[in-house]
Amino acid sequence: MKILGVSGLENSVTFKKAHWPDLDEREYRMCQGYDAAAALVVDGAVVAAAAEERFNRNKHSGEFPIGAIRYCLSDAGISCNEVDEIAHCFDYSPYKAAYAVDEIAVQRFREVFSREALLALVHQDLPNFPLERVYQVNHHLSHGASAYFTSGWDECLVVVIDGMGEVHSASVYHARNGRLDKLHHISALDSIGILYSLVTFHLGFDFNADEYKIMGLAPYGDPERFRSFFEEAVLLRDDGSIRIPILRLNRSRDERENYLRTRNYLNEHLIKERRPDGEITDEHRDVAAALQACLDRAMLHLCGHFGAETGLRRLALAGGVALNCTANGKLLRAGLFDELYVQPAAGDDGAALGAALYRASQAGRVRNKRSPVPFFGPCYAMEDVNAALSEFRDLIDAVRFETFEETCREAARLIAAGQVVAWYRGKMEFGPRALGHRSIVADPGQPEMRDRINAMVKKREAFRPFAPAVSLEQVHHWFDVEPMTELPYMIMTVSVRDQCRQALPAITHINGSARVQTVSARDNKDFHGLLYAVGKTTGREMVLNTSFNIKGQPIINTPQEALETFLRTGIDVLFVENVLVRRRTT
Numbered sequence: 031m032k033i034l035g036v037s038g039l040e041n042s043v044t045f046k047k048a049h050w051p052d053l054d055e056r057e058y059r060m061c062q063g064y065d066a067a068a069a070l071v072v073d074g075a076v077v078a079a080a081a082e083e084r085f086n087r088n089k090h091s092g093e094f095p096i097g098a099i100r101y102c103l104s105d106a107g108i109s110c111n112e113v114d115e116i117a118h119c120f121d122y123s124p125y126k127a128a129y130a131v132d133e134i135a136v137q138r139f140r141e142v143f144s145r146e147a148l149l150a151l152v153h154q155d156l157p158n159f160p161l162e163r164v165y166q167v168n169h170h171l172s173h174g175a176s177a178y179f180t181s182g183w184d185e186c187l188v189v190v191i192d193g194m195g196e197v198h199s200a201s202v203y204h205a206r207n208g209r210l211d212k213l214h215h216i217s218a219l220d221s222i223g224i225l226y227s228l229v230t231f232h233l234g235f236d237f238n239a240d241e242y243k244i245m246g247l248a249p250y251g252d253p254e255r256f257r258s259f260f261e262e263a264v265l266l267r268d269d270g271s272i273r274i275p276i277l278r279l280n281r282s283r284d285e286r287e288n289y290l291r292t293r294n295y296l297n298e299h300l301i302k303e304r305r306p307d308g309e310i311t312d313e314h315r316d317v318a319a320a321l322q323a324c325l326d327r328a329m330l331h332l333c334g335h336f337g338a339e340t341g342l343r344r345l346a347l348a349g350g351v352a353l354n355c356t357a358n359g360k361l362l363r364a365g366l367f368d369e370l371y372v373q374p375a376a377g378d379d380g381a382a383l384g385a386a387l388y389r390a391s392q393a394g395r396v397r398n399k400r401s402p403v404p405f406f407g408p409c410y411a412m413e414d415v416n417a418a419l420s421e422f423r424d425l426i427d428a429v430r431f432e433t434f435e436e437t438c439r440e441a442a443r444l445i446a447a448g449q450v451v452a453w454y455r456g457k458m459e460f461g462p463r464a465l466g467h468r469s470i471v472a473d474p475g476q477p478e479m480r481d482r483i484n485a486m487v488k489k490r491e492a493f494r495p496f497a498p499a500v501s502l503e504q505v506h507h508w509f510d511v512e513p514m515t516e517l518p519y520m521i522m523t524v525s526v527r528d529q530c531r532q533a534l535p536a537i538t539h540i541n542g543s544a545r546v547q548t549v550s551a552r553d554n555k556d557f558h559g560l561l562y563a564v565g566k567t568t569g570r571e572m573v574l575n576t577s578f579n580i581k582g583q584p585i586i587n588t589p590q591e592a593l594e595t596f597l598r599t600g601i602d603v604l605f606v607e608n609v610l611v612r613r614r615t616t
Contacts (some may be wrong), residue, residue: 035386038066067379068098071386079406119381121166169195176384177346182400192349194218234304249541251319260324270335359523374519375461407458418589438563464577466557479536486600501571520547
């Protein structure tokens with residue numbers, strides 16, 4: 031059975047721009063349907079998956095994911111006619127009556143959320159696909175399925191937490207025997223994800239895009255300064271739920287659309303709004319710290335309550351809020367659960383995967399096994415690499431190595447010498463993290479490396495930390511975890527051991543934490559080989575690892591994009607498969 035899962039709402043931003051034409055461009059992110067993706071599940075197993083942004087090069091794209099679909103079909107060697115179902119990760123049909131309040135709401139349902147709108151997009155890009163084989167899956171059920179059916183556990187607690195699905199911001203499930211039984215949900219009117227995004231916007235960053243920047247800024251601030259504000263704003267209820275009265279202030283259509291009264295409340299009772307080009311002050315750092323502490327508290331409350339109520343000691347998480355590595359780290363260390371699994375593509379791209387897995391489960395054809403490192407994207411043949419090298423031959427010099435081992439030895443030598451290395455090989459990652467196939471790597475022991483990469487390569491804010499990638503065998507030497515602790519998705523923070531912090535200045539955050547990625551020979555063989563070679567050279571099987579892109583650009587996909595980005599940045603050298611590329615200097 032072949033099921034194609036898709037995410038995204040192509041008409042969402044277009045509709046908002048048509049009916050609210052004079053907004054600040056940043057306000058158009060206050061809507062549903064970004065991060066479109068496609069995922070192909072064959073006989074219950076994930077075969078291919080990719081975000082549409084990697085093909086159309088529009089970051090966070092919500093367009094119908096035809097580029098990702100074509101890739102998935104091509105990778106599996108099948109035609110669209112061989113697909114049994116298409117499953118979309120939104121189903122607004124139960125809520126149609128709620129959109130009958132006025133003509134604009136009726137029109138939005140018809141043009142953005144309805145089944146007819148979805149079928150029109152499918153027919154436009156896949157004109158021969160039978161529309162009766164297109165299914166809709168509730169958004170949080172899609173997220174929940176993505177976590178449960180890639181956890182490898184027969185029974186666990188599943189918590190989905192994001193900005194909002196159709197009408198909910200959090201859903202709790204008891205997963206067992208291939209079923210997801212809902213225990214609880216929280217309305218979007220009490221969304222901790224939306225509040226986090228609104229404060230992100232208030233601090234001058236982008237709604238539903240830059241929340242991870244606030245997570246990175248928070249350790250520089252003092253959470254006590256604004257703790258009382260957030261404790262009053264976010265009420266933790268005895269039933270495990272959350273209530274956020276300031277999100278309920280918005281009454282009119284315009285207020286609800288852009289959270290105008292909530293934003294005004296933040297302006298009057300928290301701090302004045304910062305513009306994107308404004309200076310970041312201690313006041314902003316302290317708000318970020320208090321906001322992060324509030325999220326940590328809410329996550330512990332929600333997950334802890336239902337963990338205790340059910341007695342379940344395994345927790346699987348999905349939804350955009352589950353990408354908050356700091357909150358995940360707090361959950362990991364809290365002792366509320368014996369095991370914690372976060373689906374690596376926890377955002378709406380991963381909901382495409384979940385929609386397909388849910389439909390497979392309904393047919394009794396799902397294989398519940400732990401997700402490998404999610405290398406589900408395209409891999410390009412050497413003829414594509416050679417074509418890209420030929421295209422840029424006047425600007426580069428290329429050295430080819432006979433073996434992968436030679437490639438790793440040279441890369442390790444350059445890393446140890448302080449070079450910033452772009453590392454491109456194999457299948458592209460699915461999800462927001464580069465995990466060793468589309469990465470920029472460097473020596474974490476070089477004190478100036480973080481500032482250098484932020485300024486010259488990534489062209490991003492100086493406060494943002496970088497993550498370490500470390501071999502599974504050595505993770506406990508450097509980080510405060512048990513030996514062979516597996517953290518393969520770069521989705522949780524842990525503490526750097528006190529005695530190691532001075533030796534790892536480029537990846538140790540100001541609070542002594544690091545967003546660790548462990549690398550095993552089983553799941554990430556080539557990247558493990560690079561780390562092994564680095565260890566032979568530096569004594570540490572570890573590199574600084576960040577995504578191969580620059581600010582505002584999706585992670586690179588093709589060899590051509592790898593070369594273009596390399597030439598636009600301060601990256602010293604690029605490895606494309608077993609080819610070393612340098613800029614031509616004469």
